[in-house]
Amino acid sequence: MYLPPHFREDRLDVQHALIRKQPFGMLVTAGSAGLEATHIPFVLDADASPLGTLRCHISKANRQWQTLDPEQDALIVFQGAHAYITPSWYPLKAETGKVVPTWNYAIVHVYGHVRIVEDAAWLLENVSALTDQHEGVREQPWAVDDAPDDFIAGMLKGIVGLEIEIGRIEGKWKASQNRGEADRGGVVAGLSAQSDDASAQVAEMVSVRSASGPS
Numbered sequence: 002m003y004l005p006p007h008f009r010e011d012r013l014d015v016q017h018a019l020i021r022k023q024p025f026g027m028l029v030t031a032g033s034a035g036l037e038a039t040h041i042p043f044v045l046d047a048d049a050s051p052l053g054t055l056r057c058h059i060s061k062a063n064r065q066w067q068t069l070d071p072e073q074d075a076l077i078v079f080q081g082a083h084a085y086i087t088p089s090w091y092p093l094k095a096e097t098g099k100v101v102p103t104w105n106y107a108i109v110h111v112y113g114h115v116r117i118v119e120d121a122a123w124l125l126e127n128v129s130a131l132t133d134q135h136e137g138v139r140e141q142p143w144a145v146d147d148a149p150d151d152f153i154a155g156m157l158k159g160i161v162g163l164e165i166e167i168g169r170i171e172g173k174w175k176a177s178q179n180r181g182e183a184d185r186g187g188v189v190a191g192l193s194a195q196s197d198d199a200s201a202q203v204a205e206m207v208s209v210r211s212a213s214g215p216s
Contacts, residue, residue, distance in 0.1 A: 002110050002171050007179055010172030016109050017053060019081045019172070020045050024134070028057070028163070029076040030069035030115065037065045043077070044130045052167035055111060056127050058160045066117055066161050074112045075165060081107030082202035086177070090191035091184040105175050105188070105203050112169040118162035125153070127162055176203070176210040 010016065020026075020043070029038045039059055047053045055077060059066055069075065083106035094100045118124070129145045136142035145153060177185045185207055192204035 010174045016172040027078040032068040032070040034068040050166045055165045058162045077111040079109040084203040090187040107174045110171045113165040116164040124157045176207045
């Protein structure tokens with residue numbers, strides 16, 4: 002990933018926080034069928050390895066797990082908040098007109114080898130962890146053991162687990178750090194005036210990110 006110094010985010014806790022908040026990632030692998038991608042939710046175990054370990058499962062009918070090369074790194078992309086930035090929000094537009102549109106965003110790229118897991122106990126533990134991760138906030142959370150054991154056992158036969166020990170992780174928070182203070186203020190005001198959640202999140206991101214000065 003292209004990482005200008007002022008957009009880099011190397012703090013592991015911040016990278017992990019984005020993964021936990023936006024766990025629906027894109028798994029990209031290379032292998033005998035070329036490049037393939039699957040969009041799936043992940044569970045992050047921060048303590049399983051120095052940089053953390055990702056776990057997920059996919060359908061056995063998905064050929065990606067059979068064609069991927071386990072000797073090559075996979076790439077998993079986690080996309081955080083993002084928003085279009087109009088140059089109309091920059092005070093510099095009125096002064097010089099020398100401004101162009103851009104896009105602000107937060108993103109994490111994870112790299113590591115994929116381990117295929119078909120063990121039923123591992124799969125059950127992973128499915129339960131994934132379920133608890135998303136059901137825990139509900140007033141009446143559903144749990145895997147709410148379903149009959151034989152039904153769950155049958156469902157587990159149709160999936161395969163994937164485990165990726167993170168070998169490398171990159172974070173990029175593009176939040177107008179390359180703009181002057183006045184332009185950043187204009188971006189925050191413009192985004193805040195919009196009614197969608199993504200704009201509000203990006204406005205907050207711009208507000209809290211330290212400035213590197215105009216480039």
